[in-house]
Amino acid sequence: xxxxxxxxxxxxxxxxxxxxxxxxxxxxxxxxxxxxxxxxxxxxxxxxxxxxxxxxxxxxxxxxxxxxxxxxxxxxxxxxxxxxxxxxxxxxxxxxxxxxxxxxxxxxxxxxxxxxxxxxxxxxxxxxxxxxxxxxxxxxxxxxxxxxxxxxxxxxxxxxxxxxxxxxxxxxxxxxxxxxxxxxxxxxxxxxxxxxxxxxxxxxxxxxxxxxxxxxxxxxxxxxxxxxxxxxxxxxxxxxxxxxxxxxxxxxxxxxxxxxxxxxxxxxxxxxxxxxxxxxxxxxxxxxxxxxxxxxxxxxxxxxxxxxxxxxxxxxxxxxxxxxxxxxxxxxxxxxxxxxxxxxxxxxxxxxxxxxxxxxxxxxxxxxxxxxxxxxxxxxxxxxxxxxxxxxxxxxxxxxxxxxxxxxxxxxxxxxxxxxxxxxxxxxxxxxxxxxxxxxxxxxxxxxxxxxxxxxxxxxxxxxxxxxxxxxxxxxxxxxxxxxxxxxxxxxxxxxxxxxxxxxxxxxxxxxxxxxxxxxxxxxxxxxxxxxxxxxxxxxxxxxxxxxxxxxxxxxxxxxxxxxxxxxxxxxxxxxxxxxxxxxxxxxxxxxxxxxxxxxxxxxxxxxxxxxxxxxxxxxxxxxxxxxxxxxxxxxxxxxxxxxxxxxxxxxxxxxxxxxxxxxxxxxxxxxxxxxxxxxxxxxxxxxxxxxxxxxxxxxxxxxxxxxxxxxxxxxxxxxxxxxxxxxxxxxxxxxxxxxxxxxx
Numbered sequence: 001x002x003x004x005x006x007x008x009x010x011x012x013x014x015x016x017x018x019x020x021x022x023x024x025x026x027x028x029x030x031x032x033x034x035x036x037x038x039x040x041x042x043x044x045x046x047x048x049x050x051x052x053x054x055x056x057x058x059x060x061x062x063x064x065x066x067x068x069x070x071x072x073x074x075x076x077x078x079x080x081x082x083x084x085x086x087x088x089x090x091x092x093x094x095x096x097x098x099x100x101x102x103x104x105x106x107x108x109x110x111x112x113x114x115x116x117x118x119x120x121x122x123x124x125x126x127x128x129x130x131x132x133x134x135x136x137x138x139x140x141x142x143x144x145x146x147x148x149x150x151x152x153x154x155x156x157x158x159x160x161x162x163x164x165x166x167x168x169x170x171x172x173x174x175x176x177x178x179x180x181x182x183x184x185x186x187x188x189x190x191x192x193x194x195x196x197x198x199x200x201x202x203x204x205x206x207x208x209x210x211x212x213x214x215x216x217x218x219x220x221x222x223x224x225x226x227x228x229x230x231x232x233x234x235x236x237x238x239x240x241x242x243x244x245x246x247x248x249x250x251x252x253x254x255x256x257x258x259x260x261x262x263x264x265x266x267x268x269x270x271x272x273x274x275x276x277x278x279x280x281x282x283x284x285x286x287x288x289x290x291x292x293x294x295x296x297x298x299x300x301x302x303x304x305x306x307x308x309x310x311x312x313x314x315x316x317x318x319x320x321x322x323x324x325x326x327x328x329x330x331x332x333x334x335x336x337x338x339x340x341x342x343x344x345x346x347x348x349x350x351x352x353x354x355x356x357x358x359x360x361x362x363x364x365x366x367x368x369x370x371x372x373x374x375x376x377x378x379x380x381x382x383x384x385x386x387x388x389x390x391x392x393x394x395x396x397x398x399x400x401x402x403x404x405x406x407x408x409x410x411x412x413x414x415x416x417x418x419x420x421x422x423x424x425x426x427x428x429x430x431x432x433x434x435x436x437x438x439x440x441x442x443x444x445x446x447x448x449x450x451x452x453x454x455x456x457x458x459x460x461x462x463x464x465x466x467x468x469x470x471x472x473x474x475x476x477x478x479x480x481x482x483x484x485x486x487x488x489x490x491x492x493x494x495x496x497x498x499x500x501x502x503x504x505x506x507x508x509x510x511x512x513x514x515x516x517x518x519x520x521x522x523x524x525x526x527x528x529x530x531x532x533x534x535x536x537x538x539x540x541x542x543x544x545x546x547x548x549x550x551x552x553x554x555x556x557x558x559x560x561x562x563x564x565x566x567x568x569x570x571x572x573x574x575x576x577x578x579x580x581x582x583x584x585x586x587x588x589x590x591x592x593x594x595x596x597x598x599x600x601x602x603x604x605x606x607x608x609x610x611x612x613x614x615x616x617x618x619x620x621x622x623x624x625x626x627x628x629x630x631x632x633x634x635x636x637x638x639x640x641x642x643x644x645x646x647x648x649x650x651x652x653x654x655x656x657x658x659x660x661x662x663x664x665x666x667x668x669x670x671x672x673x674x675x676x677x678x679x680x681x682x683x684x685x686x687x688x689x690x691x692x693x694x695x696x697x698x699x700x701x702x703x704x705x706x707x708x709x710x711x712x713x714x715x716x717x718x719x720x721x722x723x724x725x726x727x728x729x730x731x732x733x734x735x736x737x738x739x740x741x742x743x744x745x
Contacts, residue, residue, distance in 0.1 A: 180281025369423030479632025507557025586715035603689020
């Protein structure tokens with residue numbers, strides 16, 4: 001049964017007593033009843049100013065009953081089964097302030113009076129009270145403070161001490177347990193003897209005045225230490241971190257992934273506290289946690305077991321201070337010795353502790369890259385990993401993360417290196433050798449010649465080719481088109497001898513750009529892969545001869561053919577040049593209507609079939625080299641010492657050249673003919689000039705060819721359906737021309 005407070009019952013009795021005798025249906029009023037225990041008081045005994053307490057016959061153990069009057073222990077009595085004890089001379093007024101608490105022989109609280117209104121249902125039929133009396137009792141009760149739980153005795157200025165019953169005692173007991181001082185009953189608000197002992201032990205451990213009283217000083221320190229503390233019986237994610245930190249400091253815990261704080265953990269914490277001159281309670285109170293965290297996450301020092309000790313040892317090794325052939329995560333005396341030696345070599349304090357200055361100088365001296373590091377060299381390594389076929393990310397940062405570790409290990413595995421996941425000297429040297437083509441590597445094809453190939457795609461592919469083949473491929477801008485597009489020159493190879501290829505002088509002949517870009521891609525892949533193409537050892541050829549390419553001489557014209565007038569800065573003007581037509585499929589000229597292959601200063605005055613004005617084709621311009629595209633190619637060519645020049649065009653499957661102007665053009669024409677099947681055509685008697693090869697042969701006195709790569713298809717671009725055949729026929733032409741120059745005296 002639930003019950004009201006003992007004080008409330010006594011108030012009821014006091015209201016009844018002055019009216020004289022009365023009778024109840026029961027000889028006793030049950031003050032408290034819980035399971036099989038009951039505490040009873042007779043009305044007659046109350047009127048005689050004495051209290052008789054008894055336990056019902058169902059209990060068999062001995063209990064201690066304590067009466068508290070105004071914070072002080074008034075009396076303690078013991079009750080055996082069916083025995084009766086009387087406490088004389090207790091006035092009714094005394095009973096108003098009385099709180100009854102029952103303990104068993106193990107000092108466990110089993111019973112107390114309670115002020116909650118939920119308890120002691122006094123039934124009107126059983127106690128004989130009239131409704132008016134109940135109303136008056138309720139009014140009196142309303143004037144009394146109402147608190148849930150046990151009766152509370154206010155603490156005094158001396159702090160909490162033995163005999164007190166107070167809400168703060170619960171907090172005190174809980175905090176004592178959090179710092180490793182357990183009490184017998186942490187659920188009771190009573191400041192009992194076990195609480196005194198725990199407080200005394202706490203005061204002794206933390207050098208406070210020892211008196212067993214929870215003074216303000218004691219409680220303040222206890223509150224500070226218990227804040228976020230860990231102790232036996234807890235399950236908390238922070239316990240895992242605690243165990244990890246203990247393990248780092250050499251205090252091995254059996255299972256660092258278990259979040260339970262058991263007695264084994266408490267023993268290990270106690271060892272740590274003892275070793276570091278902390279009060280050894282076994283609970284991880286705030287001071288312990290702070291020190292452990294400071295040590296475990298701080299500078300590396302002797303005695304630590306931490307993963308970055310491995311990195312430290314590798315850095316020492318790379319810097320010339322080897323610790324051991326077997327690298328572990330333990331920081332021992334040998335490691336301390338090597339750290340001191342390194343510190344001495346750098347004029348640093350020889351502490352043996354890896355402070356920030358030591359760490360930074362050691363990292364610089366070793367050049368080691370490792371997980372967690374942020375450094376500009378990490379970006380370089382990631383880019384080289386990508387070049388070697390082990391891409392980390394699309395946007396490499398300076399952070400060495402787990403993905404980088406994985407790619408480094410994969411690289412190390414492929415090239416037979418220890419799979420540490422770190423960028424040590426051996427790994428970085430091998431990576432450098434791979435990227436610089438000392439060791440074979442595979443690179444995926446970049447250029448797809450089977451698709452319509454425009455200016456933007458060419459730019460993207462040039463960027464990728466330059467990225468994947470550093471040192472082998474060099475790119476520069478040699479000029480600008482009329483509309484401001486770049487004219488790119490690309491160098492492939494390491495040779496001092498040079499040959500030259502260009503394409504897309506004519507806008508509709510942009511298939512020639514596909515051919516030249518594919519040559520660059522295929523030859524570079526073969527070079528770094530140490531493979532051959534046909535009968536040519538690509539590395540041998542490109543180590544002796546560099547091939548220069550200008551794959552798109554006329555970018556404005558190409559885009560005009562592919563996208564129409566909207567590709568021009570002045571769409572209405574190009575439509576006018578095109579005689580009002582918006583169909584630019586047959587356009588050959590640049591964006592100003594000038595045929596770029598009639599702009600070179602060789603037989604320019606005798607050019608035939610000139611329309612005399614800007615047009616889709618054949619207009620030679622007002623003078624040689626008036627157009628920026630032709631001028632850029634002319635200047636670039638004159639700046640180099642090209643041994644041979646090839647200017648690709650697209651119609652007829654023939655090879656134009658001029659025999660007998662110099663000793664090599666005939667031989668080269670027939671050589672290319674054997675590869676491609678195209679028919680050589682001698683133009684030595686033609687007086688119509690202005691073409692790039694005309695100028696190169698006649699003015700530079702060097703061999704030049706103009707291969708036309710496709711059967712006649714009319715005034716339009718070469719169909720993509722012709723690509724495979726064209727590529728098969730021209731795949732080795734660049735290597736043939738370069739190899740001939742290599743062998744030429």
